[in-house]
Amino acid sequence: MAFSSPALNVMVAAARKAGRPLIRDFNELENLQISMKGPADFVTSADKRTEKILIDELTKARPGYGFLGEEGGVLKGADATHRFIIDPIDGTTNFMHGIPHFAISIALEREGQLVAGLVYNPVTDDMFTAEKGHGAYLNNKRLRVAARKELAPSVIATGLPFLGKDGHARAAAEMAEVMNVTAGIRRFGAASLDLAWVAAGRFDGFWEHSLQAWDIAAGIVLVREAGGMVTDLRGGAEMLAQGTVLAANENLHPQLLKLFKTIKS
Numbered sequence: 001m002a003f004s005s006p007a008l009n010v011m012v013a014a015a016r017k018a019g020r021p022l023i024r025d026f027n028e029l030e031n032l033q034i035s036m037k038g039p040a041d042f043v044t045s046a047d048k049r050t051e052k053i054l055i056d057e058l059t060k061a062r063p064g065y066g067f068l069g070e071e072g073g074v075l076k077g078a079d080a081t082h083r084f085i086i087d088p089i090d091g092t093t094n095f096m097h098g099i100p101h102f103a104i105s106i107a108l109e110r111e112g113q114l115v116a117g118l119v120y121n122p123v124t125d126d127m128f129t130a131e132k133g134h135g136a137y138l139n140n141k142r143l144r145v146a147a148r149k150e151l152a153p154s155v156i157a158t159g160l161p162f163l164g165k166d167g168h169a170r171a172a173a174e175m176a177e178v179m180n181v182t183a184g185i186r187r188f189g190a191a192s193l194d195l196a197w198v199a200a201g202r203f204d205g206f207w208e209h210s211l212q213a214w215d216i217a218a219g220i221v222l223v224r225e226a227g228g229m230v231t232d233l234r235g236g237a238e239m240l241a242q243g244t245v246l247a248a249n250e251n252l253h254p255q256l257l258k259l260f261k262t263i264k265s
């Protein structure tokens, strides 16, 4: 059985509650009111409602904790030592296109340290959870990062910039290097699940630039607790501040980091 503290239980309950209407919306996409936040960056009524359900549920159980949410930004709580970092729908483009690969992502930060992470795909009912020092789980099954030692048989995930975003040339240069030395690259479109899948040993590694804290905070806990390494793309620990991430097992991480350091950006 998975270790689950009262705080994680609260996060799981909130994600399950928010997940039910999200599946209904996913099945009825045509009824959604869609507003455009920027080029190719859709924000749906589902996004806003999901964040509201999460904040309401988490606040009921943990009044005083603060929030950092994609929709609502920073909400200061009376308790300055705790905050939840939430992405109500990570993988919005997939969601909008009827692709069943998106997730609710919730992390808990205590005194500036990530102590718990949850990534929940409501369509597949995959509930990934982890708590600092207690391991990572998928639906109560203990997770471990993949054991591959060489890049050649490894499958590496990434995220790519799109219309209106910077970094297209860098992404092409990085992919050219990685595809040259690995079994292949995957771009599935939800950074939280990319990290969860590294934790589950499905992907051997994952890298991406230009991310926000809510995309990766929960996934970072998952990878660490599954025995993997997560750093920013300079090899430091500034993933949330810098918005870059490189995750892999302890054998592949240094090899990938070395590769990325040779690429001019």
Ligand code: IPD
Pocket (backbone or CB within 6 Å): 087, 089, 090, 091, 092, 093, 159, 160, 188, 189, 190, 191, 192, 208, 210, 211, 215
């Ligand atoms: C996006 C997804 C995607 C990543 C983007 C994120 P959103 O989050 O995680 O995989 O490549 O950088 O912005 O907008 O779907 O919540």
Ligand code: CA
Pocket (backbone or CB within 6 Å): 087, 089, 090, 091, 214, 215
């Ligand atoms: Ca996101």
Ligand code: CA
Pocket (backbone or CB within 6 Å): 070, 087, 088, 089, 090, 091, 092
């Ligand atoms: Ca989102």
